[in-house]
Amino acid sequence: MDKTAQTAAEAVADIGDGSSLAVGGFGMSGVPTALIAALLEQGATDLETISNNLGVDGFGLGTLLPAGRIRRTIGSYIGNNKEMARQYLAGELEVELTPQGTLAERLRAGGSGIPAFYTPAGVGTLVAEGGLPWRYAADGSVAVMSPAKEVRAFDGVDHVLEHALVPDFALVHAWKGDRHGNLVYRRSARNFNPDCAAAGRVTIAQVEHLVEPGEIDPDSVHTAGIHVDRVLHVSDVDKPIEFRTVR
Incomplete structure (x- = not known):
């Protein structure tokens, strides 16, 4: 029952060329950056991503774009990423634009067995x-x-x-998780992560705090461990601010 992976490389090792991936996050919040970085290093290409957006240039899924790793994406927001716009208009990237609520429900339906x-x-x-x-x-x-x-x-x-959407893999970020794969998300970082986690055929979660089974109150679990196949503890998570505003 211990689902922990020792390294990010180990966690994403079997993601092959042509795989479809549901990736949690909204803007820069709740993005599984350690898993995405390991996937970039691993080299899988011709990927189809399902995510609210493709991050921003140089962050999250935005790191896979300039490396030419993404063939197609399904999402609801395509702004704030110049490389994505360039690739889309140049015919290098296929983009299926979907209303945001519809995207969430397509993932939720996939995780619930609703076709x-x-x-x-x-x-x-x-x-x-x-x-x-x-x-x-x-x-x-x-x-x-x-x-x-x-x-x-x-x-x-x-x-x-x-x-419904049922991708080959799901990459998600959680605030806390146990070795059985039960996950707790924190505030706005919850966003698309629960829906992605349930929809993926193989779900890989990076967690900021790894605890022992039984330490999470069952009533506090957002994603049950039955949906999660691998858990990676990440001690240092980059959390940049997308837009800084001042009075």
């Missing part, structure tokens, strides 16, 4: 009707467009069919 669901979000837009540019060609034309989705009325209101 698809209907939502009113996106009805009447290109999200439902198709035609969003997923990938551009080198000449600036659209090489791949999003397909039209099924729309069905419930109680007189149109809803669009969205499919």
Whole structure:
């Protein structure tokens, strides 16, 4: 039952070329940076990422982009990352833009064994009707467009069919975890991490505080250990501030 990995390299060793990854975090909060850094060093390429955003230049998933490791991404926010914008417009990166709540529910559904669901979000837009540019060609034309989705009325209101996401791996960050994989997130760092953790076929968690089984109150557990395959203790976590404001 001891799921601890001794090193970050060991934790991500079996992530192969072409793997799909759900990665927790929102902006710079709750990002599994140690696992991403180990993946960069490990060398896996042609990856498909599922994450709210691709970090910022030089941080989080933003470190994999300039190395050409990401082929495709599913996310809800594409700002604040110049390299992502460059690759997308140059036809080097495929981007499936998804409403934020829909993205969270697609991950939650995947973790719950629900294959698809209907939502009113996106009805009447290109999200439902198709035609969003997923990938551009080198000449600036659209090489791949999003397909039209099924729309069905419930109680007189149109809803669009969205499919669940079940990635090969999930990388998440937690404040505390035990050797059985039970996880506790802290404040805003909770964000997409629980949904990613449940959705991944293999879930790898980095935790700031590693404790023994039984030390976490069961009522405080956010992600049950049954969803987690590996736990890595990270003692020094970089937590930069994305936007500094002053009065």
